Amino acid sequence: MKKFLNCKIDLSKRVFIPRIETEFWVKKALKDCKLQIARVKLKKPKFLDIFSGSGCIGIAILKNIKESHVDFVDIDENAVEQIRINLKLNRISSKRYRIIKSDIFEKVKRKYDFIFANPPYVAKERLKEVQESVKKLEPKISWYGGRGGLKYIKKFLKEAKNHLKRNGIIFMEIDPLQREDVEKILKKENYKNFKFYKDQFKKIRWVKIWE
Ligand SMILES: C[S@@+](CC[C@H](N)C(=O)[O-])C[C@H]1O[C@@H](n2cnc3c(N)ncnc32)[C@H](O)[C@@H]1O
Numbered sequence: 001m002k003k004f005l006n007c008k009i010d011l012s013k014r015v016f017i018p019r020i021e022t023e024f025w026v027k028k029a030l031k032d033c034k035l036q037i038a039r040v041k042l043k044k045p046k047f048l049d050i051f052s053g054s055g056c057i058g059i060a061i062l063k064n065i066k067e068s069h070v071d072f073v074d075i076d077e078n079a080v081e082q083i084r085i086n087l088k089l090n091r092i093s094s095k096r097y098r099i100i101k102s103d104i105f106e107k108v109k110r111k112y113d114f115i116f117a118n119p120p121y122v123a124k125e126r127l128k129e130v131q132e133s134v135k136k137l138e139p140k141i142s143w144y145g146g147r148g149g150l151k152y153i154k155k156f157l158k159e160a161k162n163h164l165k166r167n168g169i170i171f172m173e174i175d176p177l178q179r180e181d182v183e184k185i186l187k188k189e190n191y192k193n194f195k196f197y198k199d200q201f202k203k204i205r206w207v208k209i210w211e
Pocket of ligand 1: 017143
């Protein structure tokens with residue numbers, strides 16, 4: 001069991017273990033969402049937590065943003081089960097979420113006000129640096145991102161814009177070394193506004209993308 005913001009997160013299905021860097025940026029992103037919700041007067045904001053793993057991000061959204069609805073998306077059956085367990089553990093009403101087992105956006109049909117993504121992003125070239133405990137305890141599918149660690153980031157950014165409502169915002173976690181490559185992908189995919197932010201260790205860790 002782990003704490004993520006004000007949520008209890010069970011990890012018994014052996015999914016990705018939430019990181020403190022993620023907790024740090026999600027807290028900031030939630031503040032941003034609240035401001036945006038007030039600014040554009042959103043009544044029932046629709047969120048997507050894609051690559052959701054334990055469900056920690058989406059559950060933090062549901063616990064901290066009034067009237068929010070979250071779609072959780074993961075390809076791994078263990079993650080799907082884990083998300084279900086954690087939603088119950090945190091007493092979230094079933095009217096407020098859907099869990100979709102999907103290869104990124106394959107089975108996702110809706111559009112969202114906010115998309116949160118923490119894709120697998122460890123680069124093939126940096127496999128040697130991965131701690132033994134990660135290799136042993138967390139499934140490779142949850143952290144390995146192929147060449148440059150960009151396999152899922154590319155696929156995600158290609159589609160994400162088609163699933164964003166007007167005034168929508170995307171928040172995505174990255175590896176600090178991916179900043180330049182991610183910037184290139186964002187430009188290639190015609191995203192106009194984006195800004196990179198640092199984590200608590202002063203490393204570039206997340207990007208905010210908006211209309
Ligand atoms: C880095 S973990 C993030 C977990 C959680 N959101 C967090 O922040 O702690 C990435 C997740 O993406 C999922 N995943 C990997 N490939 C996927 C794909 N093609 N489509 C959807 N989810 C995928 C993995 O199963 C894993 O749960």
